Amino acid sequence: MNEHAPLVLVVDDEPAQRAMLTYNLESEGYRTVCAGDGEEALLAVSEQGPDIILLDWMLPRLSGIEVCRQLKSRNATRAIPVIMVSARTEEEDRVRGLETGADDYVVKPYSMNELLARLRANLRRARPAQVGQVLEFEGIVLDGETHKVTRDGKLLKLGPTEFRLLSTFMEKPSRVWSREQLLDRVWGRDIYVDTRTVDVHIGRLRKALGQHGGEDPIRTVRGAGYALG
Amino acid sequence: MNEHAPLVLVVDDEPAQRAMLTYNLESEGYRTVCAGDGEEALLAVSEQGPDIILLDWMLPRLSGIEVCRQLKSRNATRAIPVIMVSARTEEEDRVRGLETGADDYVVKPYSMNELLARLRANLRRARPAQVGQVLEFEGIVLDGETHKVTRDGKLLKLGPTEFRLLSTFMEKPSRVWSREQLLDRVWGRDIYVDTRTVDVHIGRLRKALGQHGGEDPIRTVRGAGYALG
DNA sequence: TGGATGTGTCATAAAACATTGACAAAAACG
DNA sequence: CGTTTTTGTCAATGTTTTATGACACATCCA
Numbered sequence: 001m002n003e004h005a006p007l008v009l010v011v012d013d014e015p016a017q018r019a020m021l022t023y024n025l026e027s028e029g030y031r032t033v034c035a036g037d038g039e040e041a042l043l044a045v046s047e048q049g050p051d052i053i054l055l056d057w058m059l060p061r062l063s064g065i066e067v068c069r070q071l072k073s074r075n076a077t078r079a080i081p082v083i084m085v086s087a088r089t090e091e092e093d094r095v096r097g098l099e100t101g102a103d104d105y106v107v108k109p110y111s112m113n114e115l116l117a118r119l120r121a122n123l124r125r126a127r128p129a130q131v132g133q134v135l136e137f138e139g140i141v142l143d144g145e146t147h148k149v150t151r152d153g154k155l156l157k158l159g160p161t162e163f164r165l166l167s168t169f170m171e172k173p174s175r176v177w178s179r180e181q182l183l184d185r186v187w188g189r190d191i192y193v194d195t196r197t198v199d200v201h202i203g204r205l206r207k208a209l210g211q212h213g214g215e216d217p218i219r220t221v222r223g224a225g226y227a228l229g
Numbered sequence: 230m231n232e233h234a235p236l237v238l239v240v241d242d243e244p245a246q247r248a249m250l251t252y253n254l255e256s257e258g259y260r261t262v263c264a265g266d267g268e269e270a271l272l273a274v275s276e277q278g279p280d281i282i283l284l285d286w287m288l289p290r291l292s293g294i295e296v297c298r299q300l301k302s303r304n305a306t307r308a309i310p311v312i313m314v315s316a317r318t319e320e321e322d323r324v325r326g327l328e329t330g331a332d333d334y335v336v337k338p339y340s341m342n343e344l345l346a347r348l349r350a351n352l353r354r355a356r357p358a359q360v361g362q363v364l365e366f367e368g369i370v371l372d373g374e375t376h377k378v379t380r381d382g383k384l385l386k387l388g389p390t391e392f393r394l395l396s397t398f399m400e401k402p403s404r405v406w407s408r409e410q411l412l413d414r415v416w417g418r419d420i421y422v423d424t425r426t427v428d429v430h431i432g433r434l435r436k437a438l439g440q441h442g443g444e445d446p447i448r449t450v451r452g453a454g455y456a457l458g
Numbered sequence: 459t460g461g462a463t464g465t466g467t468c469a470t471a472a473a474a475c476a477t478t479g480a481c482a483a484a485a486a487c488g
Numbered sequence: 489c490g491t492t493t494t495t496g497t498c499a500a501t502g503t504t505t506t507a508t509g510a511c512a513c514a515t516c517c518a
Contacts, residue, residue: 075465075515159464174375196506197466203507204465221376222474222505223389388475425495426477432496451485451494 006123007031009050011041011067012085013059021054024112030119038062042070045077052123054115055102057086072101072188076160079188081122085110101188135170137228138217140209142170151214158208161186165205169218169228178225202226235352236260238279240270240296241314242288250283253341259348267291271299274306281352283344284331286315297331310351314339364399366457367446369438371399380443387437390415394434398447398457407454431455 008030010021015036022032033048035041037060044050053071057064064084071077081103104118135142139152147163149156158166164186168177177185179195186201187193206216219227237259239250244265251261262277264270266289273279282300286293293313300306313331333347364371368381376392378385387395393415397406406414408424415430416422435445448456 161465174377176374176376193465194467196468199506200466200508203509206507220506224376227375390476422476423478425479428495429477429497435496449495 005029005031006051007033007048008119009033009035009041009044009048009053011035011038011044011054011059011064012056013037017056024116025119028116036060038064038067041067045071045080050080052119053080053082054119055082055084057084068102078191079164079186083115083118083122101191135167137170137173139214140166140170140217142167151209151212154212156208156211158205161201162205162208165201166209166228169226174219174227174229176221176225176227182225198226235280236262236277237348238262238264238270238273238277238282240264240267240273240283240288240293241285242266246285253345254348257345265289267293267296270296274300274309279309281348282309282311283348284311284313286313312344312347312351364396366399366402368443369395369399369446371396380438380441383441385437385440387434390430391434391437394430395438398455402457405450405454405456411454427455 008025010018010025010032011034012018012021013036018034018036022034025032033044033050035044039061041053041055041059042062045053055064055068059067064086068082068084071080071082078101082101083104083106084102085106085108087108103122106115106118133144135144141150142163143149144167149158149163149166165182168182168185179198182198183191183193183195202218202220206218209218210216217229219229221227237254239247239254239261240263241247241250242265247263247265251263254261262273262279264273268290270282270284270288271291274282284293284297288296293315297311297313300309300311310332312333312335314335314337332351335344335347362373364373370379371392372378373396378387378392378395394411397411397414408427411427412420412422412424431447435447438447439445446457448458450456
């Protein structure tokens with residue numbers, strides 16, 4: 001199994017469902033981890049740091065909707081895409097699902113094809129911290145597994161948002177990202193934050209990158225956004 | 230109404246639907262334009278250049294899926310986000326919708342809230358019509374993704390307006406652009422600026438292009454405008 | 459719980475860029 | 489040629505965009 005395959009957290013209370021899903025996901029090359037109820041799910045999120053979450057609506061102990069709400073209210077987990085899975089087709093549920101911040105919504109019965117398509121779409125959108133991958137740019141080394149960043153061998157101290165911001169930049173150095181795109185990838189979908197907030201965090205990232213000296217590697221592209229190098 | 234509000238193209242064959250949608254969209258501050266069938270839709274796209282498209286699945290003449298396929302197969306329109314709207318809940322359709330390149334999918338009946346949430350998310354994602362294209366002309370290389378311009382390998386420094394001006398020229402080298410056309414493309418529609426401003430910026434672009442030496446590649450066409458080469 | 463750390467917003471400062479009018483230079487045209 | 493029209497450049501001024509520091513509030517972790 002590829003070390004860098006995306007890790008999917010499957011949350012469902014029915015063991016048969018979980019087995020079916022993990023089987024299919026793994027034969028598509030994903031890595032998986034399971035949880036049987038809401039509390040297990042939250043635990044798994046903080047311990048495993050999945051790249052994406054398949055979340056059943058009906059769960060013992062903590063409902064799927066509540067799990068989602070909690071995930072989306074924390075900075076550390078906000079950016080992880082959540083796909084809600086539900087047997088209920090009522091439109092009201094879809095709305096509630098999306099309003100708690102779910103990134104997508106799938107109604108049972110769904111085909112594996114549909115699920116995989118949505119999975120791919122959501123992963124494509126929001127995968128800044130390529131799990132396990134080590135990115136490098138002009139002496140800056142970002143390790144997605146240990147969450148450590150060094151510059152010219154010296155360890156840098158940076159907060160979670162700065163880390164995600166930097167890893168977005170490093171995924172494609174010298175590509176210009178608009179503030180909106182950065183909000184989408186670093187902060188997450190449907191989050192209402194002023195675009196100027198990006199400026200502030202860029203400033204913080206610059207300070208963090210320069211804490212042991214060195215040129216500022218972040219380029220301001222007036223009227224367009226920011227880029228690395 | 231804000232001139233720069235996103236323009237939403239609403240494609241639906243039922244007038245009542247269209248009215249409902251435009252009413253709601255406009256009270257949210259969007260500008261709207263409508264089409265009643267697939268061919269009208271394609272026409273509206275090329276004439277109005279909407280920022281995003283709400284596309285009903287079932288349409289007379291040209292089905293929504295076909296419209297989407299055509300839009301996504303042309304460079305000029307590929308970047309416009311398309312949200313498919315359908316009454317059909319069959320999952321197979323959802324998959325087909327996403328596979329033709331639709332950016333999102335909404336099933337009727339949907340709530341306005343859901344629709345607006347998806348609209349916002351998709352607009353934000355695709356916003357700066359990233360022309361990730363690299364244009365080249367006589368040693369001048371313009372990269373739309375990194376916003377960098379080099380001449381004979383040497384990086385040039387140019388401001389936002391100079392960048393847009395140059396990229397307009399490079400789209401079709403040796404074509405002559407009138408001052409009015411340049412104002413339209415570089416400055417934007419309905420903006421009131423003296424045509425003399427164009428001269429000044431041409432001057433700046435010339436200086437910028439010559440900052441490391443080299444011939445002036447911009448040709449003045451007296452009485453007509455300017456061209457590259 | 460409580461201290462440390464991180465985050466979003468605002469006000470303000472600073473920088474970058476755009477516009478315009480004046481005038482000089484160049485081209486067109488009789 | 490001299491006149492008229494068009495274009496190039498400059499400097500002054502105005503506008504927009506970005507940077508930064510301070511602060512309140514939320515979150516994390518022991």
